[in-house]
Structures are given as structure tokens and as C-alpha cells.
Amino acid sequence: MRNRGVSNPARNMAICGVVGVAGIVAVAAGALEMRALGHETGRTAGLIALGLFSGILGIALCFNFWRAVRIVHDMRSGRTAIARWTLPPQEFDRFRVIDRRFAEREEDNDYKVPRTTPPDGVDVIFSEDGVLIGGVYFGLAMTGIGRFDNVRWIGSDPPMIEFGTVLTTATNLSVVHIRHIHGTLRVPVAVSASQQGDHVARRFRDVIERRVIVKPYFWTARLRAGLWIAGVFVCFAAVGLALRARNQELANIPLVLAVAGTIIAIGGLVIAFLAWALRRRQRGG
Secondary structure, rough: OOOOOOHHHHHHHHHHHHHHHHHHHHHHHHHHHHHHOOOOHHHHHHHHHHHHHHHHHHOOOOOOHHHHHHHHHHHHHHHOEEEEEEEEEHHHHHHHHHHHHHHOOOEEEOOOOOOOOOOOEEEEEEHHHHEEOOOOOOOOOOOOOOEEEEEEEEEOOOOOOEEEEEEEEEOOOOOEEEEEEEEEEEEEHHHHHHHHHHHHHHHHHHOOOOOOOOOOOHHHHHHHHHHHHHHHHHHHHHHHHOOOOOHOOOOOOOHHHHHHHHHHHHHHHOOOOOHHHHHHOOOOO
């Protein structure tokens, strides 16, 4: 498993939005069927459980890809760009050959170099915590699920900036296993932009050394949001439990409030804990 970046986030956002809406429809269908029957069945329980899972996951991922759409738009518009250049077709062709040689003796590139070169060349845009290579976005934060832990300048022709990347995954079969998958991201630099590319490499070294802290309040905002979500949905769960005696009368709304409120409140606490831990890591703690 490798971090291949995010391409076409608008399409991914639409797909996740459809999944989220389908989940909400499934919950509503299960609740209405339960009300009509006057009791719970395996089918209604399955609809509600599956609907809650897909609804919450779909909406969360939809929001995540919506953020990616905004990030890419802001980079392309220049609002958050710190450096940008375009590799002419002949330079990108040379980069493809060099990258293949590096892959043979070192590491494959997280960026999957296309087999054909666009006639107008390939645009590369850097923000303070990410890079857009020909429409594929890679996050370059020091914290989070996908991050980088080293950077070096390669004086090839064309030059390259090489990042050591780390992707954190978790599996849960019988025991939770946390894996850190190390990779390499090689970003081509136009020959005419060598000085600009060197400046980018030095800036990311400063980030590694904690001489520069990117978005210092990012994780603080997530910590507060997680606590706020947990507090609000604990109240929803409490209302659902308080009205559980009138569950049939109220079309199973108390049941949905209790279950969904509890799940989302736990999710909020998890977000808050992760944000707290990542804020400490960001600041060198």
C-alpha cells in the first residue's frame, strides 16, 4: 500500500456524498418499517445499523474531499501557493527516465509518473504543506496519517526534490496493528526554476527542524471541534435515552438519537484525542 495522492477530489466528494445520503435513507427506511410493524426485525436492525455506518462514513469522507477540492482550488488560484513552475514536455520526459532509474535502485515514487507527457507540459505547485503535480495532490505535513519526515535536493537534469513519506494504517482482525509504511515522493523541478525549487527544499528542511511551524493552530481547532461534537451528541444520546419509553410512539426517533448520538460522540472524543496528540507532535513534544 502506497500513498498515491488525491486525484479528482470533486468526483470522490460526489461519490461519498451519494453514499452518505443512501445511509440516511436506509436509516429512515428502517425506522419507518419498524414503526409500521410495531416491532424490530432483523431487516430493520440491519438497515439502521448499515445506514448509520455508511451515512456517518460517507458524510465524513465527503467533507474530507470537499476540503481537498478547496485546497487544490486555492493552490491553483495562487492564494496558498508558495512556488510554482511548469516542466516543458522534453524535461518531463527526461524526469520519467531518471525517476525509473531511481526506482530500480532505490524506492518507487509515490507519484505515479504518467506514461505520456501532456503537450503543454506538467504544472507543479507547492503550498506550505502540500504539492500538486499535474493534478495529483500530496499532503506534506509533519503530522497526521500521511506525513513526510525528510527532504533532499537531487541535482539531476531536471532537478528533483525528494521527500521521505510515512503513511500510517491500522488493521483490526483480532488485535489492532498500527503500521507505518515508508515511501518516497520525487517531485520534478523545471530547470528554469532550480533556484525556486532549492528554496522550497530548504523551507521544508526548516519545517523538519521546527524552525518553521506550519499552521500552528490547525490541530487546536480540531481539538475544539472534536470536544464540541462530543458535547452536542452526548446531549442527543441523553434525549434519546430519556424518551426510550415512548420509542414506538415517536417512530423510533429516540432509538436513532441514542445510537447515533453515542457513536458520533465517541467519534468526537477520538478526534479530540488525536488532535491533542498531533498538536504535541507538531510542536516537538
